[in-house]
Amino acid sequence: MGMASFAVALVVIMVIISPNVYGKEYSDQQKINVQKLLKRLNKPPIKSIKSEDGDIIDCIPITSQPAFDHPLLINHTIQMKPSFIPKRDSTYIKKEAKALTQTWHKNGECPENTVPIRRLKKEDILRGKSIDDFGKKTHQSTPGGHEYAIMDSRNGNFYGTQFVMNIWRPEVEVPNEFSLAQTRLWSGGGSNLNTIEAGVQVYPAKYGDYNLRLFVYWTRDTYQTTGCYNNDCPGFVQRSRLITVGGSFSHVTQYDGAQYGLPMLIWKDSGNWWLMIGEELVGYWPGSLFTSLRDRAVRVQWGGEIVNQMSGGRHTNTDMGSGHFADEWYKKASY
DSSP states (O other): OOHHHHHHHHHHHHHHHHHHHHHHHHHHHHHHHHHHHHHHHSOOOSEEEEOTTSOEEEEEEGGGSGGGGSGGGTTOOOOSSOSOOOOOOOTTOOTTOOOOOBGGGGGOOOOTTEEEEEOOOHHHHHTSSOSTTTTSOGGGGSSSEEEEEEEEEEEEEEOEEEEEEEOOOOOOOSTTOOEEEEEEEEEOOGGGOEEEEEEEEEOHHHHSSOOOEEEEEEESSTTSSSOOBTTSSSOOEEOOSSOOTTOBBSOOOOTTSOOOEEEEEEEEETTEEEEEETTEEEEEEOGGGOSGGGTOEEEEEEEEEEEEOOGGGSOOOOOSTTSSOGGGOTTTSOO
């Protein structure tokens, strides 16, 4: 082989080999970063409970939960209960509504002074857009339209909200789509929007399944760099040892059958925003996480949202609520 031929052969070999080496290096670094994130977020448990839905629920000492890794909460004193609980109106709570349980309850409970935290797995992180964006609402910029059915109260001074949510397991056709029902309180605007959000969702791209799950969310900069779902980053302080954010429900409403209602109450107390489900104090968003929401909310929404990615050039079969219109009424349409 002449020198010119060897040079050509060497160039071809380099072109073929280089991407493989680069790919291996990137994969190794990604693996290291994933393990670092898992180690940071998954705290050593006192007890672990394996749920039939595939989740592992870790019972973490209440003072060791991920929330307290947030720089603004390093010296935070955990609040075990609020100074007051607003009077609640049960006028619209249907008698047919059943008691709610999460799937992991079938296999155990967490001891006193611990909180149940859904253990994050490598697959949970790799399903995300990137490690840096893990737990954030990256779908805000993905293709596909967001569709809503909401009631909106704005331009006010709001210090809480109470509602009952009829819970269904809506169909979600495409993994990157989702269907949710929630409340959202916000303040500020532009790049400084502050929100707290709570509700239920089916979101396979996040959780890896089609179960209906409880979720919470927060941000103080319009979903850019702060905030996340559940315990995916430090922030929301878990108080309950019975209910875990991110956990799935063992029972959901059936069409023209058993109805399940989720009574939620969110209110501001001593600077913090508390979440109560039924009679259980789930936890709170510390006021120090926020800027304008430290004072009050100026807008509240209640309702549903889906993402439709128009797969195959058509509206997908992803449903909101029961997938039936309001004129079918109670037990058939979601409320």
